[in-house]
Amino acid sequence: MGLLLTGGYLLDQRTGEKVRRDVLLEDDRIQRIAETIDPVGHECIAVNGHLIVPGFIDVHVHLRTPGFEYKETIATGTKAAARGGYSTVVCMPNTRPVLDSKEMIQFVYDSAVKEGNCRVFAYGAITKGELGEELTDMHALKEAGVVGFTDDGVGVQEAAVMRRAMEQAAELGLPIVIHAEDESLAGNGCMNEGEVSRRLGLPGIPGTAESVHVARDILLAKQTGAHLHVCHISDADAVEMVRFAKSQGIRVTAEVTPHHLLLTDEQIDGTDANWKVNPPLRTERDRIACLEALLDGTIDMIATDHAPHTKEEKAKPFQTAPFGFVGLEFAFPLLYTHLVETGKMSLAQLVEKFTTSPAKVFGLPGGTLAEGNPADITILDLSQENVIDPNTFASKGRNTPFKGMKVKGWPILTITAGTITYRA
Numbered sequence: 482m483g484l485l486l487t488g489g490y491l492l493d494q495r496t497g498e499k500v501r502r503d504v505l506l507e508d509d510r511i512q513r514i515a516e517t518i519d520p521v522g523h524e525c526i527a528v529n530g531h532l533i534v535p536g537f538i539d540v541h542v543h544l545r546t547p548g549f550e551y552k553e554t555i556a557t558g559t560k561a562a563a564r565g566g567y568s569t570v571v572c573m574p575n576t577r578p579v580l581d582s583k584e585m586i587q588f589v590y591d592s593a594v595k596e597g598n599c600r601v602f603a604y605g606a607i608t609k610g611e612l613g614e615e616l617t618d619m620h621a622l623k624e625a626g627v628v629g630f631t632d633d634g635v636g637v638q639e640a641a642v643m644r645r646a647m648e649q650a651a652e653l654g655l656p657i658v659i660h661a662e663d664e665s666l667a668g669n670g671c672m673n674e675g676e677v678s679r680r681l682g683l684p685g686i687p688g689t690a691e692s693v694h695v696a697r698d699i700l701l702a703k704q705t706g707a708h709l710h711v712c713h714i715s716d717a718d719a720v721e722m723v724r725f726a727k728s729q730g731i732r733v734t735a736e737v738t739p740h741h742l743l744l745t746d747e748q749i750d751g752t753d754a755n756w757k758v759n760p761p762l763r764t765e766r767d768r769i770a771c772l773e774a775l776l777d778g779t780i781d782m783i784a785t786d787h788a789p790h791t792k793e794e795k796a797k798p799f800q801t802a803p804f805g806f807v808g809l810e811f812a813f814p815l816l817y818t819h820l821v822e823t824g825k826m827s828l829a830q831l832v833e834k835f836t837t838s839p840a841k842v843f844g845l846p847g848g849t850l851a852e853g854n855p856a857d858i859t860i861l862d863l864s865q866e867n868v869i870d871p872n873t874f875a876s877k878g879r880n881t882p883f884k885g886m887k888v889k890g891w892p893i894l895t896i897t898a899g900t901i902t903y904r905a
């Protein structure tokens with residue numbers, strides 16, 4: 482007996498057209514895709530004309546375990562992921578202790594088996610304790626199953642440390658994933674440096690704090706042959722450098738967040754830390770550069786950088802509150818509404834940035850619907866319109882500037898490895 486999804490539509494990979502298909506899942510695989518499949522002997526789910534897409538993949542999520550379970554746990558973070566249509570997340574190592582050893586990675590993977598509600602992969606840290614000095618045992622981390630290396634939360638300040646990390650990563654065949662931030666330029670800034678920060682009298686983080694590191698690491702990737710992946714890109718010059726690097730055949734990929742695609746520093750009034758994130762919301766010019774780069778393929782994928790913090794932490798003054806937004810539970814409808822419904826990009830293109838592209842870049846399971854592939858599936862109701870309401874979140878975090886926004890195109894069913902993980 483399999484699980485049969487009847488009466489739904491798939492997106493044709495080539496034309497982007499919606500085509501009527503039944504999809505049969507058996508165990509953890511897609512068994513068959515056809516115009517009609519005989520339901521006899523199967524458990525049926527009537528999809529009622531909704532859209533069947535591959536389960537979403539988010540390569541940038543903070544699950545906060547271990548050490549910050551008051552912000553998020555693997556149980557709550559992966560439940561939030563399933564509600565957002567995600568089958569797979571990759572979690573960040575800026576926990577306490579940092580995920581910088583085989584044992585810590587094993588701890589996260591064991592916890593995910595016990596309490597997880599989607600597939601969980603982890604990055605290992607580049608440096609011990611994310612202190613930027615001593616490299617981790619990257620070979621051991623690979624054996625433990627990491628999908629790449631990052632010190633996300635902080636930039637690796639020393640170029641020579643990054644060079645040695647890239648040499649190792651190139652040898653191991655895994656990507657170096659950068660939080661591009663030069664601390665000597667970022668200083669104690671709390672928002673983008675520019676007209677708005679000056680008007681509000683708040684210390685700024687210049688775009689160069691990001692672009693200088695992106696430039697440096699592109700050159701080091703060229704030198705070492707490592708695969709460089711740029712996290713949460715937000716600056717127009719950084720984007721331009723990724724475009725240049727790709728044109729030179731340097732192995733660089735990049736992700737962008739929903740907030741850097743939709744928001745700017747002009748919307749910040751300096752009173753609400755739910756608008757504080759790193760990298761900071763930048764100018765309209767930067768936002769447009771990110772959007773254009775997403776459309777032309779310079780930016781490969783969308784990642785939420787889901788970064789939960791408590792209400793108390795985010796109630797602090799703008800200068801002292803922690804950086805970060807949650808994003809897992811509404812990323813797709815948010816972007817569907819603002820990018821697809823407005824005609825800026827096609828539905829097929831948006832889905833690709835949530836599925837096929839991250840799977841391909843990081844070698845993750847899922848990402849495409851084909852017979853024999855993993856049964857990781859999301860069903861979308863493109864006409865369903867809801868308000869983004871933090872009170873309904875499964876995440877412990879409620880920190881989002883998108884609160885109260887009405888958006889369309891919500892996930893109504895998520896299946897991971899053949900198991901239903903969310904049903905509206």
Ligand SMILES: NC(=O)N[C@@H](CC(=O)O)C(=O)O
Binds near residue numbers: 635786788789805806
């Ligand atoms: N993005 C953020 O503003 N915060 C992240 C760290 C990070 O992604 O750099 C966090 O861990 O809270």
Ligand SMILES: [Zn+2]
Binds near residue numbers: 633634760
């Ligand atoms: Zn970061």
Ligand SMILES: [Zn+2]
Binds near residue numbers: 634788
């Ligand atoms: Zn992050």
